[in-house]
Amino acid sequence: MPPTSERAPHPRSDAAALVARRDTAVRAAVARGLVTDREPLVALIDVTGVRTAARALHAAFAAATAPGTEVLHTFAVKACPLVAVVRLLGDEGIGAEVASPGELALARAAGTPAERTVLDSPAKTPAELREAFALGIAVNADNLQELARLDDLAVAYGPAGADRLPPLGLRVNPQVGAGTIDALSTATATAKFGVALGDPGGRERVVRAFLDRPWLTRLHVHSGSQGVPADLMVEGVARTHALAEEVNARAGRRQVDTVDLGGGLPVDFASDDPDPGFARYARLLAHRVPALFDGRYRLVTEFGRALLARFGLVLSRVEYTKSAGGRRIAVTHAGAQIAARTVYAPEQWPLRVAGYDARGVPLPTRPEVQDVAGPACFAGDLIARGRTLPRLSPGDHVAVLDTGAYFFAHPYAYNALPRPAVYGFLTAPDGDRAAGTADGVSFATVRSAQTIAEVVAEAGGEHPDGLLF
Numbered sequence: 415m416p417p418t419s420e421r422a423p424h425p426r427s428d429a430a431a432l433v434a435r436r437d438t439a440v441r442a443a444v445a446r447g448l449v450t451d452r453e454p455l456v457a458l459i460d461v462t463g464v465r466t467a468a469r470a471l472h473a474a475f476a477a478a479t480a481p482g483t484e485v486l487h488t489f490a491v492k493a494c495p496l497v498a499v500v501r502l503l504g505d506e507g508i509g510a511e512v513a514s515p516g517e518l519a520l521a522r523a524a525g526t527p528a529e530r531t532v533l534d535s536p537a538k539t540p541a542e543l544r545e546a547f548a549l550g551i552a553v554n555a556d557n558l559q560e561l562a563r564l565d566d567l568a569v570a571y572g573p574a575g576a577d578r579l580p581p582l583g584l585r586v587n588p589q590v591g592a593g594t595i596d597a598l599s600t601a602t603a604t605a606k607f608g609v610a611l612g613d614p615g616g617r618e619r620v621v622r623a624f625l626d627r628p629w630l631t632r633l634h635v636h637s638g639s640q641g642v643p644a645d646l647m648v649e650g651v652a653r654t655h656a657l658a659e660e661v662n663a664r665a666g667r668r669q670v671d672t673v674d675l676g677g678g679l680p681v682d683f684a685s686d687d688p689d690p691g692f693a694r695y696a697r698l699l700a701h702r703v704p705a706l707f708d709g710r711y712r713l714v715t716e717f718g719r720a721l722l723a724r725f726g727l728v729l730s731r732v733e734y735t736k737s738a739g740g741r742r743i744a745v746t747h748a749g750a751q752i753a754a755r756t757v758y759a760p761e762q763w764p765l766r767v768a769g770y771d772a773r774g775v776p777l778p779t780r781p782e783v784q785d786v787a788g789p790a791c792f793a794g795d796l797i798a799r800g801r802t803l804p805r806l807s808p809g810d811h812v813a814v815l816d817t818g819a820y821f822f823a824h825p826y827a828y829n830a831l832p833r834p835a836v837y838g839f840l841t842a843p844d845g846d847r848a849a850g851t852a853d854g855v856s857f858a859t860v861r862s863a864q865t866i867a868e869v870v871a872e873a874g875g876e877h878p879d880g881l882l883f
């Protein structure tokens with residue numbers, strides 16, 4: 415990738431392009447009957463947006479690192495655990511960071527090669543570790559007890575088989591502090607992840623763990639997610655790099671050859687800026703920790719939200735509108751089942767809502783303060799509260815924006831509400847396929863809607879007499 419590609423196009427025009435693709439896709443989705451009585455809620459993924467973000471990630475690190483620096487970008491599958499999404503990113507040269515047997519299986523179903531897969535869960539069972547070794551995928555141990563399990567597995571390979579071991583690392587917690595969202599701050603003093611470096615004896619125990627295990631070659635850090643400021647994440651990486659240098663100095667060789675920087679770039683849920691900010695973050699890292707980018711270390715990244723959030727939306731029909739206590743309320747099908755975080759923690763996870771008419775055309779601005787409610791049977795099931803939006807009427811549509819990561823791919827089964835279908839879209843002139851259609855949009859199924867029969871099966875439908883002992 416030429417370094418010039420790092421220079422982002424004019425942000426305004428880029429945001430305008432994003433909005434234009436979105437509006438075109440919403441109109442086509444409505445016109446083609448993707449939103450129906452039976453399926454009044456669907457999710458859409460902007461394939462062009464995802465590809466552009468993936469390319470921006472490659473370009474950002476290519477521009478900030480010394481020529482020849484090996485960088486493996488992986489996608490944190492938990493951010494959008496859908497096979498076709500992992501496959502799309504794989505097509506852009508991005509591997510998979512997985513944290514459970516399910517995520518590993520879906521990364522494999524997406525065709526992710528073992529050498530581009532990293533396993534990071536904090537609670538790996540012996541069976542998961544054996545599988546990772548058998549497949550040859552990289553493992554980052556979370557703690558010293560897990561390292562002891564790796565010892566047992568490594569012994570089986572013997573000194574002669576050391577070459578056949580997968581890349582093995584240890585996650586550390588640099589204890590740099592919290593961001594604005596406690597639940598997503600992974601590097602506080604008491605966080606559950608990694609080995610706490612600042613605890614009495616912590617750092618020395620980590621160094622010794624490496625000196626005792628010649629096959630331990632990676633350090634892993636992931637200091638947080640949405641709400642953690644970039645300078646905290648950079649500080650976490652800097653401390654991890656300093657530790658790698660210390661291990662290597664004491665080992666008298668370059669034992670730690672790879673630093674896994676984790677993910678964690680936040681997304682601005684208040685704007686349409688499609689730039690995920692990778693270039694700025696890579697430049698911050700290069701400035702603060704230049705020796706990490708000088709080509710001696712292999713790098714791994716694990717971004718999730720920044721690659722996907724902006725490029726997904728949930729589209730729902732407005733079923734009813736009403737007024738209560740002077741507040742107008744639009745009752746839609748988008749609620750807790752696709753936005754659990756927003757419904758339960760609205761201050762921390764505000765989502766923008768865009769209004770479209772019955773044909774999927776953006777509603778004229780006739781601003782009115784409204785609540786946008788979901789279908790679930792509890793009062794807090796609101797996607798937006800007291801929000802100024804174009805006046806919504808029954809038959810209109812709402813798009814819940816920036817829901818490509820950690821929202822519709824994380825359904826919540828309240829009220830036995832089914833998982834909505836997910837479609838990817840391409841708009842002309844992004845591809846011949848799209849250009850060949852009447853409205854210039856192509857849709858592809860990423861996930862079918864869950865059927866009512868599947869909802870019953872998930873509710874134990876096979877065992878109706880189960881409790882009638």
Ligand SMILES: *Cc1c(COP(=O)(O)O)cnc(C)c1O
Pocket residue numbers: 490492493511534636638639640676677678679716717718719720
């Ligand atoms: C969740 C997670 C990520 C991705 O975080 P984002 O904020 O989505 O970028 C990366 N690495 C690890 C270990 C994680 O747990």
